[in-house]
Amino acid sequence: MEKLLAAFQNASQNGLQSIAAALSEFSRGVADELARAKPRAIAASDDDENLPLDAALFDSAPTVAVPKHAKFEPLTEVGHRFLMAAQGVFIEVRRPWLHVIQQLTKLNEAGPRPPYGDIEPKIELAFGRLSAAVPYLQAFAEEARAALPNEHAAWIVWDQDKQQLAYKALHVSSSTPGSITFDRPTLAPHESLAIDVHSHGDGAAYFSAQDDADDTGEVKISGVLGGLGEGGTPSVAFRLCLLGMFVPLKVPADAVCKVPEPA
Structure with a gap:
């Protein structure tokens, strides 16, 4: 009887571990799916049939806010994005040999200003100068x-x-x-x-x-x-x-x- 009880307990424990592993994997899958489905900052209705096209364009060249309090994280992958800063709109470009931030437009001093941080233009070459x-x-x-x-x-x-x-x-x-x-x-x-x-x-x-x-x-x-x-x-x-x-x-x-x- 003791052997049977021990075998039952081991089987139950293994079963619980398998269930826990499956639930953990499921949770990760749900989190990844939610991250992929996270809405973009696009001024369109969620049920617009053309929204996926705009979402694809947004993902290819996203627009992000420059943090006012947190530390700015530069673009690390090859590509480009637009930066909304307190001074105006900037473009940030990354290539294997280049990291550059340049201002595209300057905000009117008298107009409304977004509550974003400042960013400094830069041109950084992998080969130095x-x-x-x-x-x-x-x-x-x-x-x-x-x-x-x-x-x-x-x-x-x-x-x-x-x-x-x-x-x-x-x-x-x-x-x-x-x-x-x-x-x-x-x-x-x-x-x-x-x-x-x-x-x-x-x-x-x-x-x-x-x-x-x-x-x-x-x-x-x-x-x-x-x-x-x-x-x-x-x-x-x-x-x-x-x-x-x-x-x-x-x-x-x-x-x-x-x-x-x-x-």
């Missing part, structure tokens, strides 16, 4: 001189595995003194475009309307080198492209376009 790319830009300048009078182009990519920049030559399909077309290379999963640079040959460096159109919607540093011909005055133009927003970057022309010394 843009000067880290100067050796690659100098190499490109030499290639661009060799391509005169036509334009030339190249990419400088960030290698996440090696934690360093790398020069990537492009296959140029067509090049003239006023235009260039090239095939966009397929990058490895650990590579991402950091700097897109092209030359204007003998002409001055500037961003044309075509450059604006090409750079809109991308996240990268864009650069132009000009005045590369013999006797020309070297010039450069650089900017950070943020999904249609352009932030000018100061780069000294003499550091990039070194004029070859006479033999």
Whole structure:
């Protein structure tokens, strides 16, 4: 009888443990489901049949409030989001080589202000400063001189595995003194475009309307080198492209376009 009672108690205990484990798993599943179903801050009726489309758009680029009292947690995953701050609306972008926060709109001083915290703009590069790319830009300048009078182009990519920049030559399909077309290379999963640079040959460096159109919607540093011909005055133009927003970057022309010394 004692053996039977002991066997019954063991079976009961094992059964209770199984039930407890099942209930714990169920609770976790319910919590995850509730988290996924958490309503977004979208001004639409919950029963609107098109709400899932807006929810998907919201999830791809959410809008969050900057905390006034708690510590601000920066974006850690690759992507972007909009920040509602006391000063106005900011955009925050994360790439393997970049973390940036820039103001999009400023609130009217006389108007109502949301009860949110302040945020400071920042541009943080994984490779430290843009000067880290100067050796690659100098190499490109030499290639661009060799391509005169036509334009030339190249990419400088960030290698996440090696934690360093790398020069990537492009296959140029067509090049003239006023235009260039090239095939966009397929990058490895650990590579991402950091700097897109092209030359204007003998002409001055500037961003044309075509450059604006090409750079809109991308996240990268864009650069132009000009005045590369013999006797020309070297010039450069650089900017950070943020999904249609352009932030000018100061780069000294003499550091990039070194004029070859006479033999």
